[in-house]
Amino acid sequence: xxxxxxxxxxxxxxxxxxxxxxxxxxxxxxxxxxxxxxxxxxxxxxxxxxxxxxxxxxxxxxxxxxxxxxxxxxxxxxxxxxxxxxxxxxxxxxxxxxxxxxxxxxxxxxxxxxxxxxxxxxxxxxxxxxxxxxxxxxxxxxxxxxxxxxxxxxxxxxxxxxxxxxxxxxxxxxxxxxxxxxxxxxxxxxxxxxxxxxxxxxxxxxxxxxxxxxxxxxxxxxxxxxxxxxxxxxxxxxxxxxxxxxxxxxxxxxxxxxxxxxxxxxxxxxxxxxxxxxxxxxxxxxxxxxxxxxxxxxxxxxxxxxxxxxxxxxxxxxxxxxxxxxxxxxxxxxxxxxxxxxxxxxxxxxxxxxxxxxxxxxxxxxxxxxxxxxxxxxxxxxxxxxxxxxxxxxxxxxxxxxxxxxxxxxxxxxxxxxxxxxxxxxxxxxxxxxxxxxxxxxxxxxxxxxxxxxxxxxxxxxxxxxxxxxxxxxxxxxxxxxxxxxxxxxxxxxxxxxxxxxxxxxxxxxxxxxxxxxxxxxxxxxxxxxxxxxxxxxxxxxxxxxxxxxxxxxxxxxxxxxxxxxxxxxxxxxxxxxxxxxxxxxxxxxxxxxxxxxxxxxxxxxxxxxxxxxxxxxxxxxxxxxxxxxxx
Amino acid sequence: xxxxxxxxxxxxxxxxxxxxxxxxxxxxxxxxxxxxxxxxxxxxxxxxxxxxxxxxxxxxxxxxxxxxxxxxxxxxxxxxxxxxxxxxxxxxxxxxxxxxxx
Numbered sequence: 001x002x003x004x005x006x007x008x009x010x011x012x013x014x015x016x017x018x019x020x021x022x023x024x025x026x027x028x029x030x031x032x033x034x035x036x037x038x039x040x041x042x043x044x045x046x047x048x049x050x051x052x053x054x055x056x057x058x059x060x061x062x063x064x065x066x067x068x069x070x071x072x073x074x075x076x077x078x079x080x081x082x083x084x085x086x087x088x089x090x091x092x093x094x095x096x097x098x099x100x101x102x103x104x105x106x107x108x109x110x111x112x113x114x115x116x117x118x119x120x121x122x123x124x125x126x127x128x129x130x131x132x133x134x135x136x137x138x139x140x141x142x143x144x145x146x147x148x149x150x151x152x153x154x155x156x157x158x159x160x161x162x163x164x165x166x167x168x169x170x171x172x173x174x175x176x177x178x179x180x181x182x183x184x185x186x187x188x189x190x191x192x193x194x195x196x197x198x199x200x201x202x203x204x205x206x207x208x209x210x211x212x213x214x215x216x217x218x219x220x221x222x223x224x225x226x227x228x229x230x231x232x233x234x235x236x237x238x239x240x241x242x243x244x245x246x247x248x249x250x251x252x253x254x255x256x257x258x259x260x261x262x263x264x265x266x267x268x269x270x271x272x273x274x275x276x277x278x279x280x281x282x283x284x285x286x287x288x289x290x291x292x293x294x295x296x297x298x299x300x301x302x303x304x305x306x307x308x309x310x311x312x313x314x315x316x317x318x319x320x321x322x323x324x325x326x327x328x329x330x331x332x333x334x335x336x337x338x339x340x341x342x343x344x345x346x347x348x349x350x351x352x353x354x355x356x357x358x359x360x361x362x363x364x365x366x367x368x369x370x371x372x373x374x375x376x377x378x379x380x381x382x383x384x385x386x387x388x389x390x391x392x393x394x395x396x397x398x399x400x401x402x403x404x405x406x407x408x409x410x411x412x413x414x415x416x417x418x419x420x421x422x423x424x425x426x427x428x429x430x431x432x433x434x435x436x437x438x439x440x441x442x443x444x445x446x447x448x449x450x451x452x453x454x455x456x457x458x459x460x461x462x463x464x465x466x467x468x469x470x471x472x473x474x475x476x477x478x479x480x481x482x483x484x485x486x487x488x489x490x491x492x493x494x495x496x497x498x499x500x501x502x503x504x505x506x507x508x509x510x511x512x513x514x515x516x517x518x519x520x521x522x523x524x525x526x527x528x529x530x531x532x533x534x535x536x537x538x539x540x541x542x543x544x545x546x547x548x549x550x551x552x553x554x555x556x557x558x559x560x561x562x563x564x565x566x567x568x569x570x571x572x573x574x575x576x577x578x579x580x581x582x583x584x585x586x587x588x589x590x591x592x593x594x595x596x597x598x599x600x601x602x603x604x605x606x607x608x609x610x611x612x613x614x615x616x617x618x619x620x621x622x623x624x625x626x627x628x629x630x631x632x
Numbered sequence: 633x634x635x636x637x638x639x640x641x642x643x644x645x646x647x648x649x650x651x652x653x654x655x656x657x658x659x660x661x662x663x664x665x666x667x668x669x670x671x672x673x674x675x676x677x678x679x680x681x682x683x684x685x686x687x688x689x690x691x692x693x694x695x696x697x698x699x700x701x702x703x704x705x706x707x708x709x710x711x712x713x714x715x716x717x718x719x720x721x722x723x724x725x726x727x728x729x730x731x732x733x734x
Contacts, residue, residue, distance in 0.1 A: 609732045610727060
């Protein structure tokens with residue numbers, strides 16, 4: 001059942017108005033930016049809440065629809081600019097606007113006094129606009145508009161402090177890696193639309209695609225591969241780009257060059273979940289391609305493990321969190337791949353809470369230490385920053401998966417689906433358990449190195465350590481509450497009618513016990529190593545030798561890509577630039593010009609400037625014409 | 633005495649025209665070239681008048697009046713141009729007035 005409304009467009013329009021305000025008036029009126037920036041997002045949150053309440057009063061599986069205008073008509077092809085709020089997009093919209101609002105408030109404190117204050121909020125509001133387009137779009141083309149929009153905002157915000165070369169380079173890297181994924185997304189979309197089009201169904205609308213899936217089931221591509229599998233794999237490439245999965249995850253750790261609220265909002269809570277959202281949105285299509293689902297699950301599990309291992313040996317607080325994000329997104333992909341999109345979206349929601357909390361806590365620490373990000377130069381901050389410490393402890397417990405915090409419930413659902421769900425892949429489930437243990441360990445390491453033990457900060461920094469202002473700590477407290485209690489949200493139950501399949505059922509007690517034991521064990525091990533026996537990690541690192549350096553250097557994947565992709569491309573580009581562009585193309589153009597110049601050089605000798613020479617040519621002309629008439 | 637045959641007039645006209653053409657082509661002084669152009673015009677006038685008389689029509693004579701009017705105007709403008717060129721360049725030699733070239 002779909003009921004029409006015109007409220008949804010306001011969710012997008014409100015932050016969009018903010019963009020114009022900040023761009024045109026923000027520079028002159030910075031105090032207004034602090035009100036308008038978060039205020040409009042709060043208003044969008046209000047619209048999201050009322051719309052969601054309206055939706056949940058309707059029958060389960062219902063949706064709100066807002067047709068704004070007809071966007072593209074080309075022959076039989078037709079695309080509307082229309083928005084759709086069903087259970088899935090309602091949950092996403094609530095998370096995006098809710099967490100987004102808290103981070104906007106936090107940013108007012110964090111970015112206070114920055115030269116680009118208004119510009120920052122313009123980008124942030126633009127991000128909210130694009131993300132809400134992505135989430136609310138009722139067709140894949142409009143979704144792609146949002147998809148590109150959030151990518152643009154990510155680029156702009158990573159390179160926000162563009163006067164430092166490495167920030168600009170990180171932004172560029174994120175943009176380029178995402179382009180690779182976007183190319184996959186577009187190809188998948190083209191194949192999907194044209195395949196349906198050959199059957200006379202020209203549409204990009206998700207619900208229409210779902211209705212006509214039977215047309216796809218038997219379709220084959222030129223190589224004889226089934227169309228659904230190819231489409232799903234191409235879309236997966238897009239998802240691995242945006243959601244930082246193997247092989248395109250490399251941009252996300254570098255994206256930490258942006259301001260910390262950006263890392264929290266875009267590179268942890270919302271934008272990077274777009275790939276998860278997209279696959280969950282197209283779950284019916286993916287259900288036609290079990291092979292593609294297995295690939296999704298494998299990519300997810302592998303990413304969760306790899307990023308978890310890398311996070312063990314990082315010393316930059318934001319980098320640990322970045323790899324943690326990659327790892328958690330891997331969990332979500334695992335959930336999607338084993339046929340539990342509800343659990344994946346549940347983890348998406350709880351992850352948005354606790355990862356935003358952890359990032360904002362890390363930002364508070366960095367703020368308090370005057371820009372320090374190195375874990376080696378923190379420690380003992382518990383005394384100075386009690387609110388940050390306690391909220392981050394809650395975030396740690398939540399991500400580690402200690403009951404009753406939120407991460408326990410969502411991670412458990414994914415692992416249970418992987419072990420015993422309808423499309424279970426127990427081998428990947430085991431990988432998931434290992435990754436869960438790693439999660440508990442690295443996040444414990446981060447917490448203990450930051451807040452417990454001896455303070456390793458230099459003397460002059462230690463003097464200035466201070467708790468952050470209320471505008472930053474209040475969002476931390478709210479997020480801590482959400483991270484702690486988010487597990488009770490009935491996300492999978494709400495989504496069940498949409499995904500139309502049974503989840504794995506009640507989790508056996510043994511598995512709950514194992515998950516809890518792994519979480520607590522990881523934290524305890526981290527406590528032992530980094531608080532009780534602080535010398536031991538160095539000894540271990542020394543004993544592990546090259547294995548440790550390899551992990552610390554992130555398995556040298558960046559170097560591998562550099563050698564395997566970037567340098568060959570540069571070599572090709574050099575050939576294209578010099579021998580081909582300069583030689584062949586410019587050579588042809590310049591050659592033609594030279595030839596014309598040379599021939600005209602002869603002809604122009606005729607123009608001597610002497611009137612009598614011209615008169616002579618008149619005479620010859622006249623005689624020729626006369627001769628013609630006389631002699632013919 | 634019978635009237636002079638048309639061919640004589642036309643022959644004179646052709647001779648005058650050729651003299652004019654040669655003057656335009658071979659003389660170097662711009663004023664002489666200008667006068668040679670006037671000779672060419674008058675050669676044409678002579679041909680017009682001769683035809684008019686021979687055919688008993690007024691058309692040719694009317695055309696001559698037009699040509700004379702235009703020639704008068706042309707003489708005024710042409711002489712003014714020559715004067716201006718002489719003032720700025722200090723010469724009326726056509727071989728030296730060749731700056732409008734490639």
